[in-house]
Amino acid sequence: MKMENEIKRRIDLARLIAAKKTGVITESELKELDILLSQNPDYKEIYDSLMNSETLPNCDISERVMWKKFNKRYNLRQNNLYIYRRIAAILLIFLSIAAVTSLLYYKLSAPDKYAGNVSVTFETPQKEDKAMLILDNGEKIVINTTEQVFDASKKSLAAMIPFKKTTPSKDKTTTDQVVNTIVVPDYGKLTIRMSDNSLVTINAGSTLKYPEEFNGNTREVWLNGEAYFEVNVDKQRRFIVHTEKADVLVFGTSFNVNAYQEYNEMKATLISGSVKVNSKGGSVDLLPGQQAILNGGSNDISVLSVDVNESLSWIYDKFYFAERELNDIVKQLSMWYKVEISFDNDELKHRRFTLEAKKYDNIQNILELLKETGVVEFTISNDKILIHK
Numbered sequence: 001m002k003m004e005n006e007i008k009r010r011i012d013l014a015r016l017i018a019a020k021k022t023g024v025i026t027e028s029e030l031k032e033l034d035i036l037l038s039q040n041p042d043y044k045e046i047y048d049s050l051m052n053s054e055t056l057p058n059c060d061i062s063e064r065v066m067w068k069k070f071n072k073r074y075n076l077r078q079n080n081l082y083i084y085r086r087i088a089a090i091l092l093i094f095l096s097i098a099a100v101t102s103l104l105y106y107k108l109s110a111p112d113k114y115a116g117n118v119s120v121t122f123e124t125p126q127k128e129d130k131a132m133l134i135l136d137n138g139e140k141i142v143i144n145t146t147e148q149v150f151d152a153s154k155k156s157l158a159a160m161i162p163f164k165k166t167t168p169s170k171d172k173t174t175t176d177q178v179v180n181t182i183v184v185p186d187y188g189k190l191t192i193r194m195s196d197n198s199l200v201t202i203n204a205g206s207t208l209k210y211p212e213e214f215n216g217n218t219r220e221v222w223l224n225g226e227a228y229f230e231v232n233v234d235k236q237r238r239f240i241v242h243t244e245k246a247d248v249l250v251f252g253t254s255f256n257v258n259a260y261q262e263y264n265e266m267k268a269t270l271i272s273g274s275v276k277v278n279s280k281g282g283s284v285d286l287l288p289g290q291q292a293i294l295n296g297g298s299n300d301i302s303v304l305s306v307d308v309n310e311s312l313s314w315i316y317d318k319f320y321f322a323e324r325e326l327n328d329i330v331k332q333l334s335m336w337y338k339v340e341i342s343f344d345n346d347e348l349k350h351r352r353f354t355l356e357a358k359k360y361d362n363i364q365n366i367l368e369l370l371k372e373t374g375v376v377e378f379t380i381s382n383d384k385i386l387i388h389k
Contacts, residue, residue, distance in 0.1 A: 009036060009040075012032070019374060021050070026351075026375070122363050123337075124363075125336065125359070128188040130144050131184045131202075132183040132185075133180060133181075134182075135157075136178045143190065149191045150191065150193070151193050152193065152212070177215050180212060182207070184203065184205065184206050185204065187360075189201065189315075189317075192210075195214055197232045198229065198230060199229075200229050200230075201227060201228040203314050204225075204314075205260070206223070206227060208225075214237065218237055220240045221239075223241055224259065225259065226256070226258045226314065228255075229241065229256070234251065235252075237251075239251065245259065245299075246268070247277070250273065250275045252273060253270070253272055253274060255269060255275050257269075265294060267293050268286065268291065269291040271312070272288050273288070279300075281301060282299075282301060284301050286303065290305055291304050291311070319336075325349060325352055330349075340383075341384070341385045344386060345389070348388070351375060
């Protein structure tokens, strides 16, 4: 029993030092760390060496080199799950623990007040390699190849559907404009080329209305959902993306627009060039790396500097969250996996994480990444997920 308690204390020490080193430690964990350090002078010596030195004391050269590389390569104050678990692993090696065996022994032997039905396996989303094209006259055509660029221009459609009857749409910006609609399913994705050679990649669960041909003095489309635009430069005709909350106006640039009605917000993120975001509450001009946000029922626009990789990760079938509150992460996971996720206390909702994961992976694998930080745990019961300490 004495050896088991020592193993547990050393595992806790490694976890807490890693949390302190990466800046994700909580107030309660700080108190836990202070208690551990006061119990054993050797622990205090280990802690001081690790926090104040670029090398590990009393270990072999490979471990010292590994630790030095981490200190030089990473800003360890960032809340990065990858860095956290790598550091924790190094610390476990340094503390001479048979990490996997001991940790499993401790976890299996300890009582779990959150015990649930952990045998539940949630369904993993499957890509849908198709989308629906709804012509202006109501005719529906299945697009089977979503991995390639679909030419949505009038010329291409005329060749594909030579006898199609067209009627001007109510969404026209000129009297002779024909507006079609593309609907992408929940787990689909589609890139289209429009008549001006602009490219639009449309995310899952999104709808885009667009003219077969851009006529008149503007180029206008209507978006419900999310899409990434690479707009061909035309200084004579402004390109306008209409959403429920605001419009995005450009001449030629690349940007992402997220306007899902379920989120009750609109985000426009500029990758390159310049854009203007107009709402009933005013307008803002964005610089590359900036994001305009309209929240809830407000028409006011706030502007933030962001990691653009977060806005573009869906294009590569990934989740990427940069210093995001856990509540925001959980909302996206819940929507994507169609599962109910709740918290046992509000404090956890506001903990920030950086996380990268594959969108077509099982949700339990993503939750395990969060669990490895030692900051949160999760329990599955009755097909629901509970996040807790």
